[in-house]
Amino acid sequence: MRKGEKRKQELLTIAYRMFITRGYENTSVDDIIEEAGIAKGTYYYYFESKEQTLEEVIDMMIKAETEAAKQILSASIPVPQKIAAIISSFRPSPEEQSIEGALMQTENTLMHDKTKEKLYAAAVPLLTEVVKEGIKEGIFSCNNIPERVRMLLVVSGDIFDEGRFTGRDVDVFIDMTEKLLGAEAGTMDFVRGLIRKQKRK
Amino acid sequence: MRKGEKRKQELLTIAYRMFITRGYENTSVDDIIEEAGIAKGTYYYYFESKEQTLEEVIDMMIKAETEAAKQILSASIPVPQKIAAIISSFRPSPEEQSIEGALMQTENTLMHDKTKEKLYAAAVPLLTEVVKEGIKEGIFSCNNIPERVRMLLVVSGDIFDEGRFTGRDVDVFIDMTEKLLGAEAGTMDFVRGLIRKQKRK
Amino acid sequence: MRKGEKRKQELLTIAYRMFITRGYENTSVDDIIEEAGIAKGTYYYYFESKEQTLEEVIDMMIKAETEAAKQILSASIPVPQKIAAIISSFRPSPEEQSIEGALMQTENTLMHDKTKEKLYAAAVPLLTEVVKEGIKEGIFSCNNIPERVRMLLVVSGDIFDEGRFTGRDVDVFIDMTEKLLGAEAGTMDFVRGLIRKQKRK
Amino acid sequence: MRKGEKRKQELLTIAYRMFITRGYENTSVDDIIEEAGIAKGTYYYYFESKEQTLEEVIDMMIKAETEAAKQILSASIPVPQKIAAIISSFRPSPEEQSIEGALMQTENTLMHDKTKEKLYAAAVPLLTEVVKEGIKEGIFSCNNIPERVRMLLVVSGDIFDEGRFTGRDVDVFIDMTEKLLGAEAGTMDFVRGLIRKQKRK
DNA sequence: GATGAATGAGTATTCATTCAT
DNA sequence: GATGAATGAATACTCATTCAT
Numbered sequence A, B, C, D: 001m002r003k004g005e006k007r008k009q010e011l012l013t014i015a016y017r018m019f020i021t022r023g024y025e026n027t028s029v030d031d032i033i034e035e036a037g038i039a040k041g042t043y044y045y046y047f048e049s050k051e052q053t054l055e056e057v058i059d060m061m062i063k064a065e066t067e068a069a070k071q072i073l074s075a076s077i078p079v080p081q082k083i084a085a086i087i088s089s090f091r092p093s094p095e096e097q098s099i100e101g102a103l104m105q106t107e108n109t110l111m112h113d114k115t116k117e118k119l120y121a122a123a124v125p126l127l128t129e130v131v132k133e134g135i136k137e138g139i140f141s142c143n144n145i146p147e148r149v150r151m152l153l154v155v156s157g158d159i160f161d162e163g164r165f166t167g168r169d170v171d172v173f174i175d176m177t178e179k180l181l182g183a184e185a186g187t188m189d190f191v192r193g194l195i196r197k198q199k200r201k
Numbered sequence E: 001g002a003t004g005a006a007t008g009a010g011t012a013t014t015c016a017t018t019c020a021t
Numbered sequence F: 001g002a003t004g005a006a007t008g009a010a011t012a013c014t015c016a017t018t019c020a021t
Helices: A002-022 A029-036 A040-046 A050-073 A079-089 A094-098 A101-107 A109-136 A145-161 A167-181 B002-022 B029-036 B040-046 B050-074 B079-089 B094-098 B101-107 B109-136 B145-161 B167-181 C002-022 C029-036 C040-046 C050-073 C079-089 C094-098 C101-107 C109-137 C145-161 C167-181 D002-022 D029-036 D040-046 D050-074 D079-089 D094-098 D101-107 D109-136 D145-161 D167-181
Strands: none
Touching: A002 A029, A002 A040, A002 A050, A029 A040, A050 A079, A050 A109, A079 A109, A079 A145, A109 A145, A109 B109, A145 A167, A145 B145, A145 B167, A167 B145, A167 B167, B002 B029, B002 B040, B002 B050, B029 B040, B050 B079, B050 B109, B079 B109, B079 B145, B109 B145, B145 B167, C002 C029, C002 C040, C002 C050, C029 C040, C050 C079, C050 C109, C079 C109, C079 C145, C109 C145, C109 D109, C145 C167, C145 D145, C145 D167, C167 D145, C167 D167, D002 D029, D002 D040, D002 D050, D029 D040, D050 D079, D050 D109, D079 D109, D079 D145, D109 D145, D145 D167
16 A cells, blocks of 8 residues: 555656647656556556546645645745745745746647636635735735735636746736735735746747 | 638638537537538548648628627727627627537537637737727827736636626626726726626536 | 649649659558649549549559650661660659658559559550561561560569669670570660669668 | 457458458558457457557568568479469469459559568578579579679569569569579579469550 | 567558449 | 539547446
């Protein structure tokens, strides 16, 4: 069982990497077992189906991101920084994005989509908590926090996932964030410094 | 030529309906020709490939939506109403959404995705114009209009496309819209009346 | 009729060029009509079928080659030179061979094969005549001329059509020709000068 | 592994027979699996593609022929007989030729062609060796042996593969062989006895 | 725990040919 | 003479899944 668990982790990691780089639909079970060096039967010993593998891969990914986000939540950094850090902890890490990123974006729509709701479900509560913290500190002031926070995530996803955005996009994003959370103008300005600007194609 | 064009329109309409209701991936070329009552060869006489059919279907859809939006643009209704009407003219019509909507959402990710950027490309300029109109009228006040307008579309897509939103979502959306465009509080309140509320799942 | 004949000649020439360069199997009727700028129906007005087009193309080709060979036959050049010239007049001209030659050789087996027998049928009688001339002149001495002449063609086809032969191939070919026709050693030596040597791959 | 290998041999044998009798292009994968009584997937479990199957079939055939030829090489029979036997061991066996031979010749050009070079590559070295043996014995006398030997194969292929040749063809072939190898007249006469004469069509 | 041989439904695409206008 | 819309049989190949060993 111990051993089996470990093996499964390995397989999940391999599947994860392949799904990200080549896309779920473009990765066949044969591809996975070849990469893993195991037999067909072995794969189906560990996974019910390919789709369920995807599910597990996504859960694994979100779990890791949630873990990271929780660290940030309890760190002793200013609330606005926490917001930015948590949001970005739920973005695919640059290495993953870039390997064969071009392909992924066009082709890996399914995975992207399946991930989205689960990601919101994990991220919204955490961000909600931070915003509440900010309200207590008097930095933010707003109601309907989960809904606001979700919008933040949705917009940041649109802007940053594609990897093609302009300085104006960032400006508007910052402005929107401040207004959405009822913060003073300038509160989120530091975000600009975190971002290496890229031109939207 | 006349004849051919008409036939192609019919086929596009059929394909459109099938892609929407069953999903692109779940609609085989065989399904389409059976529904259309034509031979395999006839399909490939009109379309280069299944994927190109999708492209044409999307273009056709966006073109129709753009047409509708342009009508609104030049109508003599208040600017805020124009904004709302144009945004909603770029949403899939309720009939289409509902037929077998449940399936569609999960499975039709590809079409959804391919549509998105084309839709933004068509909608952003029109909305930008309306916002400028609003600025001239002194109702709105903001810079970076295209970027702001895109965010509006992104967020409205997230909230309304799924068809599961709460009153709070609408409240926040209205608030965000007003703040994003630099309008007075209450300017977009009328939107609440346009929407039949639904509970987020 | 006049006009129609001309049109057909054009089509044949186009088909010929396409069959040679892309191969018969790789050239669709659609390809031909596109290149020719005519409609499907028009093609089938002039040709019974694609296969029959091939037949006509080959006949046209052989007819042209035969024409050339006949010129040589009646020219006033030494008999050995005639032999060499006629043989080479029945080889595909270098331009045709080279355009996309690599492809052609592998893919255009069918055309090559269909051509072969017709080519022999046309070439053997002409060469036979030249050899007889040579015998009369006392240069050659042999029986079963048509059979010998065919062997010459077969071997020259193997060696020269592929375009990859060595000096040794040429030496042996010359030796064989002389012995097959009962000529003195050295009679065909001049052939060496006609050939730009290439290494067999 | 044992099992798999055996199965593959069976499939190769079936494909071989079908390619020979019906032609490669006229044998669909469906035909093969039906004949073999296996599923589509099984076919593609053993073969990468139909074309690769052809390749393997040819290799298998040539390997068998080479095996037979090697037996002859080391047998204790006179050198001229060896030459004839080896050449004929590289010809398709009569049963194969005849089954639906008429069809095969016209249609199976591709297989024939793919076979040719591989066959020469296998046969030339063996024949070269025999000729060297003959030279040592003082029966033959010539240089450029591989080139001469190839010509023998080319010509014998043209004459005997089609199955339509006359006594005169055989006479000339014998004469040519003797002269090509520098043998005394009469050395290869015995060949006449090996051949059931057929009229060239 | 692990294997790998076997499955078979599913799919997009090609292309020579016909025929009413 | 010429068109081009319509045909439909044919075909190679994919891939998630099963199961006896």
